[in-house]
Amino acid sequence: MVGALVAAAACGAPAARPPAANATPAPPPDAVRAYSVCFAPPSEDWTRRFSEHAVAIGGGVDLHLGAVADDGRTAYGLVRRSAADQAVAAVDLATGAVTSIAALPAGAAGIGSMAASGSWVVWQQANSAANLGDWAVRAWSRESGETLDLATSRSPDGQQAFGQAPLPVAGRGMVAWAQPQPRQASHPVATVERYDLASRRTTVLDSGRVSGPVLAGADLVWARVEADGSYALRAVDAVSLRAAPLPERVRAPGPVVYLAGSDRYLAWSTDQRELHVWRLGTREYGDYTADVRHPLQFLRLAGDFTLWYAGLPSTVLDLRTGHAFDVRGSLAGTDGLIAESEAARLSYAPLTADARIDGCG
Amino acid sequence: MAGMRCGAMLVTIVCAAGLLVGSPATALAASPACAAASAPAAAAVPLSGATLASVAAYRAAHDTVRLPVDLAASAPAAVAAQVARRAAARRAPVRLARGAPAAACAASGRIVLANLDQQGQITDYYCGPATVSEMAATRGLRVDQGAAARWMGTGPSSGTSVDRLTRGLNQFVGWPGGGTYAFVSLSYSPTPNERAAFVARLRSDLTTYGGWPVAGDAWEVPGGPHLVGHPDVEIFHWIEIGGMGDGDTVAYYADSATTVWSGVPAYSWIDLGALVDILGGRGYAW
Numbered sequence: 001m002v003g004a005l006v007a008a009a010a011c012g013a014p015a016a017r018p019p020a021a022n023a024t025p026a027p028p029p030d031a032v033r034a035y036s037v038c039f040a041p042p043s044e045d046w047t048r049r050f051s052e053h054a055v056a057i058g059g060g061v062d063l064h065l066g067a068v069a070d071d072g073r074t075a076y077g078l079v080r081r082s083a084a085d086q087a088v089a090a091v092d093l094a095t096g097a098v099t100s101i102a103a104l105p106a107g108a109a110g111i112g113s114m115a116a117s118g119s120w121v122v123w124q125q126a127n128s129a130a131n132l133g134d135w136a137v138r139a140w141s142r143e144s145g146e147t148l149d150l151a152t153s154r155s156p157d158g159q160q161a162f163g164q165a166p167l168p169v170a171g172r173g174m175v176a177w178a179q180p181q182p183r184q185a186s187h188p189v190a191t192v193e194r195y196d197l198a199s200r201r202t203t204v205l206d207s208g209r210v211s212g213p214v215l216a217g218a219d220l221v222w223a224r225v226e227a228d229g230s231y232a233l234r235a236v237d238a239v240s241l242r243a244a245p246l247p248e249r250v251r252a253p254g255p256v257v258y259l260a261g262s263d264r265y266l267a268w269s270t271d272q273r274e275l276h277v278w279r280l281g282t283r284e285y286g287d288y289t290a291d292v293r294h295p296l297q298f299l300r301l302a303g304d305f306t307l308w309y310a311g312l313p314s315t316v317l318d319l320r321t322g323h324a325f326d327v328r329g330s331l332a333g334t335d336g337l338i339a340e341s342e343a344a345r346l347s348y349a350p351l352t353a354d355a356r357i358d359g360c361g
Numbered sequence: 362m363a364g365m366r367c368g369a370m371l372v373t374i375v376c377a378a379g380l381l382v383g384s385p386a387t388a389l390a391a392s393p394a395c396a397a398a399s400a401p402a403a404a405a406v407p408l409s410g411a412t413l414a415s416v417a418a419y420r421a422a423h424d425t426v427r428l429p430v431d432l433a434a435s436a437p438a439a440v441a442a443q444v445a446r447r448a449a450a451r452r453a454p455v456r457l458a459r460g461a462p463a464a465a466c467a468a469s470g471r472i473v474l475a476n477l478d479q480q481g482q483i484t485d486y487y488c489g490p491a492t493v494s495e496m497a498a499t500r501g502l503r504v505d506q507g508a509a510a511r512w513m514g515t516g517p518s519s520g521t522s523v524d525r526l527t528r529g530l531n532q533f534v535g536w537p538g539g540g541t542y543a544f545v546s547l548s549y550s551p552t553p554n555e556r557a558a559f560v561a562r563l564r565s566d567l568t569t570y571g572g573w574p575v576a577g578d579a580w581e582v583p584g585g586p587h588l589v590g591h592p593d594v595e596i597f598h599w600i601e602i603g604g605m606g607d608g609d610t611v612a613y614y615a616d617s618a619t620t621v622w623s624g625v626p627a628y629s630w631i632d633l634g635a636l637v638d639i640l641g642g643r644g645y646a647w
Contacts, residue, residue: 062415062583062584064583064584064593078583080419080583082422083422083423109583109594109595109596110583110592110593110594110595111594112592112594113592126592126594126595128518129594129595129596129597130486130517130518130519130520130597131485131486131517131518131520132485132486132488132596132598132618132621132622133484133485133486133621134485160484160485162620163620163621163623164621164622164623164624165592165621165622186481188620188623211623257623257624258624272589272626272629292630293632295589295590295629297589297590297624298592298593298624309592309593311586311587311588311589311591311631311635312408312412312585312586312587312635328408328409328411328412329584330584330593342409342411342412342584343411343412343415
């Protein structure tokens with residue numbers, strides 16, 4: 001895989017850094033489990049879990065789900081009332097009530113990515129369906145109602161960015177993304193940027209052939225292609241910005257296409273079919289092989305589950321069992337729930353202790 | 362709409378639904394596309410009626426072009442006659458100006474154009490010029506994206522229109538190779554006849570005189586099916602379709618958006634039904 005480096009998304013607020021492993025002369029070996037992912041429709045149990053928490057969306061509008069608030073009470077996404085009336089909106093998970101947050105410009109293509117943490121929602125909006133490189137990154141505060149314009153596809157001198165539109169992440173009082181730069185070479189070049197929501201200051205963490213960062217535990221983690229063509233994952237503490245240690249298996253991950261993080265896992269795909277997952281703070285790893293009809297892309301994590309958008313359907317994978325099911329709507333989640341929206345309907349399944357995908361068809 | 366009259370190529374390969382296979386050994390051995398012909402595929406995931414209805418409604422509400430759809434042209438008898446007429450017109454061989462002819466590579470019940478070219482589009486709105494350049498290269502011809510864009514009048518606000526891209530295909534791919542391309546418009550939610558006609562026309566192009574790629578005009582809408590690696594937003598996009606198989610359930614295409622979204626593979630297999638859904642409201646040039 002050459003040049004495949006994509007930003008990613010993280011769900012939920014990151015936990016405190018796990019205690020550092022004790023330095024011992026002979027650490028225990030890594031525990032790696034391999035899974036051939038099997039896909040099936042949702043079981044009756046999962047169908048019931050979703051249907052018990054389903055609401056019609058106010059006004060009968062469709063919601064393209066993007067993120068769920070940490071408190072599990074509000075979903076965020078794109079609502080479309082007409083061709084000329086599209087907006088980023090909040091939807092109450094209990095009532096379906098819709099609150100508009102920010103209108104999209106006429107001709108906008110939709111929301112490419114979204115994340116929520118604390119009182120902030122951040123998203124990347126695609127401003128044109130014909131010009132794939134016309135985008136903006138914006139953030140909105142639930143507390144103050146303030147909207148911030150964080151980045152666009154044009155640099156201040158008017159040059160057009162070249163490369164992957166950002167998939168921003170939010171948490172620990174900051175927003176982070178990879179900002180593609182104007183064309184400098186045949187491959188896209190970007191900077192890893194961290195925007196402090198309190199001080200309103202931007203810090204550049206890295207540059208080159210880099211992916212977008214994700215929040216994994218207390219750290220910001222991103223991938224980069226080194227000069228020799230090898231891939232590496234780098235990490236810093238999300239607050240202090242000091243370099244953070246990563247296990248050997250994670251430091252040299254092989255090719256990285258998509259990256260995702262949460263307070264419990266770090267996950268990356270090496271191609272459309274291979275997914276690798278590290279349980280943070282442990283030596284436990286999972287290697288998962290999907291099939292070609294479920295290309296691993298736009299990965300996200302929710303509790304013990306990986307969610308991804310396979311171009312239709314969307315898929316939920318139980319990292320503990322290697323079993324997965326498809327849904328036809330859009331997905332988002334937190335550590336406490338997985339939400340789905342399709343055809344003016346929004347539902348969610350609480351991730352209780354017995355929420356597992358054990359069967360496969 | 363008149364069908365494409367593909368010119369004769371130097372290598373004649375006859376494939377019918379994967380039953381009869383013939384191809385130069387060099388083409389079979391040399392191409393990455395041939396290796397891709399053995400890539401595994403799982404069972405199809407059908408779209409729900411609600412999803413298809415939602416996609417069709419979105420297209421009806423957002424369509425600013427409203428291409429005329431000729432459902433009669435997709436009737437089985439009409440399509441069979443089209444393909445037969447084209448086969449008759451292909452009897453006079455026309456040699457390409459330069460380059461190697463394309464050749465179909467068949468394996469595992471799949472047909473893939475062995476020389477299927479892929480290029481990253483050089484601007485975010487150059488999918489049309491990139492597709493023309495790719496298809497020319499697949500046919501052993503050469504036109505760079507910039508030249509194709511200038512000829513077709515590609516712009517940042519509207520990309521490349523159906524009419525201009527079809528004319529560009531004929532200018533740079535069809536006529537130099539002794540054939541022509543014609544555009545077929547599809548309904549917002551393609552009918553069974555339209556789906557069957559796409560399969561018949563794609564198979565005809567892929568298997569005639571070394572194989573001709575087909576240009577797909579994708580209209581991806583939020584909540585609907587998307588090409589591999591594309592985000593779930595509205596996207597107008599041209600692609601080069603160069604393979605099919607597994608009992609007409611999957612298609613193979615080259616995607617120039619590798620320079621737009623880093624997760625887009627240069628080549629992908631996709632459920633053929635989903636691909637036709639993606640082309641709904643626009644169509645394809647064959």
